[in-house]
Amino acid sequence: MHVAEFKLGDTSAIKPLKAPESLVKKLHERVGLKIPEDKYKYFLDRLREEYRKNRNIKIAVDTCVHCGACIDACPTYLTTKDPKNSPVGRAELIRRVLKRGSVTDADLDEIYTYYWQCLTCRRCGYVCPFGIDQADITRFVRGVLYEIGMVSRYAAMTIDAHETSGNAMKITPAAAVNILNYFAEEIKAEKGVEVTYYVYRHDQKKMIKFVGKNAVGEIPRDSPEWPEAVLFPSSADLFLNTETLKGYLTFLNAVKIRFAVHTGCTEVANFGLWTHEKHMEYIGNIYCNAAKELGAKYAIFGECGHGWRAFKNVVAPRLEKEGIKVYHIHHLVVKAIKEGKIKLDPEANGDKVYMYQDPCQYSRGGDLYEEPRFIISRVVKRWVECPQNRQLNWCCGGQAGMLADEMKPLRLQYARLWYECAINAGAEHVVRPCSMCKGTLNSIIGDLNKIYRRNLTYGGLMDLVYRALVL
Template structure:
């Protein structure tokens, strides 16, 4: 498949493509098997009374989530979002337009939960919930990366991510889950991380890294695990432990900690920042996965929690951890205060690794040899969940500036991509939201088109040969799809990979 799959051609002028109905109707992510489903508490296979149970679950969600309730009613089909989704731009399938994707669910909402849809279904586009509709939900709600780009442009702030999450939750509740995401959630519970790397293997890997860095730099940079009483607990995506180019950023974090002299540790129990519970919109899973971090922090007695380069993990950490687990500040309840009393209130909890590094740079606690990155003309790809679902620093938009400040501090050549494709308007890499699986490679390649176009432009015009990003999924996705667009897979890398290249660690010991 990888050999025959052709990426869509670059658009000469960025016109909105014509519709190709059904273009992606056959691209379906693998369905989870019985074992994967029951392992995380969902029905093993499609239940007999799926229709009743799906509608019942939908009703519950409408009562639990104001977002869903309001978003189901508020859409006027104005079309503002219709050309904003990277999957629509790359596939031309009209059901990948945000409004059309939402309408897959909204049509059923109207049929069963509104007067107009009960009595005049045809008039308002209401549909019975049939097996065909359920299949369509499965297909197209597994073609949304929950990147929220559409929500930036919607006059009512309708966020398709919320609707996709609700739809996936309904599908899971009737036994129709997606293999990739649900299998990974199982692994995080049984082993501690998404990649299924057991504790001893992790310790081995980290020892190996210490040797590598020693060989490279002559300096004893440590990669501590499960160190009781360390100042900082680092929670990072497990891909950082062995995937390329992720591992280079892990080395970067370790060097920054080393240079700062602040003690830190990883945790074998919470060796994963990622939280795929968000992708499937299941609050229980979201909470259960996040609770591992709380437990690890309490057990190790750390004062600060820092999160590595991972987009959706940072959204969960920044936006949801305080709610889910009390990691944060400003609580009045004993449950959250137990942890908040332990954490050092002088620091933001949790802190992004970029906030941490930038703070050290501002205090001139780090030294860099920028020429070490002179082989690169660098650009920065804003990761969707960081850009539109979180913040860094003290002001709105700090999440855009801080990584760029760091890049400018460690590299001499930095250029921006087209303004319509960065900051809050950034395009998803094409592999986020639980779609980073080989069974969706066609979708991933096509969905990367808008970003690849912007990259191609700066590569041609300004010689860009390195696209820095702060997301494990972005790194993995681009490593895979860049070659389809005639780029070297190593064009993508982490911000802390650049930091690692340039940081001066003092005299070798």
């Protein structure tokens, strides 16, 4: 359907702009790395080292029989038909270098191009008869490329912003307060309640209590009012996904959890997952330090797929050792529904046909796929599944750094799989509870609607919880 609207074949011309060396050096210094003098030798040595110890790379090089199972499952190949833009094709680029025993500029450019076209969605890993996780290989190869100074400008800038300001959009503490105040007032107008929330101004070392948009006063650390939980929202929730933000604020008030937003940690994304392990750990430290600084009993994570995967697998074990319980916001909503702590009215979300689509890193790395379904079945009247669901869902098309402006043609192409799935099922609104998914859909859904002559809308799950909450 509508394939003629998309370019099939060679995608080698579509690649992310590279970060300038000055930015790479600054990021390297932050995590103890240095660009090697001989990048060719370094790259080959690192590949050989990983080949000896990484099961995925060894099997991909030695055992892969080109059965085609991963190609039939890979959204990047299915939507472009470029063999190199597939798990087997990418692996072949590495196999060729290892067997030849040398690396050229042309090799590095081609490897950079196609490994940054991969969505790291992990769909291939669930169908490979040998269990090869090509996304794991992608993450490693990108890491080595980063070490020699080749990295997506978009990813590098996002990491730098997060590590220096506490969020990917460089939202200042004062701006965060103003935004929360604004939407607290909007909640009052729409729901008739004044929500209570706390903001820890890390620049001032002050905990401030707000009721609605009004600051009640500073809360001393030894006060019984000191918040018990820290909420990690997405910076995009403060600007783009504001219905999601209102869902957090209103739900947590409804279940009477005293929570704070730490202005030094207003981000659920972790672009280190897609770029380099050292940055994933560095960003993980931001969450750990914020929770410990507040003496939180609970850490509550907002809607973001890749961020949740990194948080659940890297940060949560550390926090749990410190006695800090970790929840995704959906875990708390399910608990509240089961315990009868909230009342929901599906009528509030109208007669639309909703489709729930799993974010990749919830279903393939985050163990979060039944909880959203439990919630959506109680906040809307009509919803349908995509035939490709749970561990076999289609990626939004924008994760792993694909949100860069220069990657939009490819992002648009990748997205047609989930889009066609929705319109073929008669869905009118797609629910993707992930900040990256929502950012992707925001950037391309207008184009897709124009191409397919439809009017599909999108949003998060907490958006629907917000509207359905009876207060």
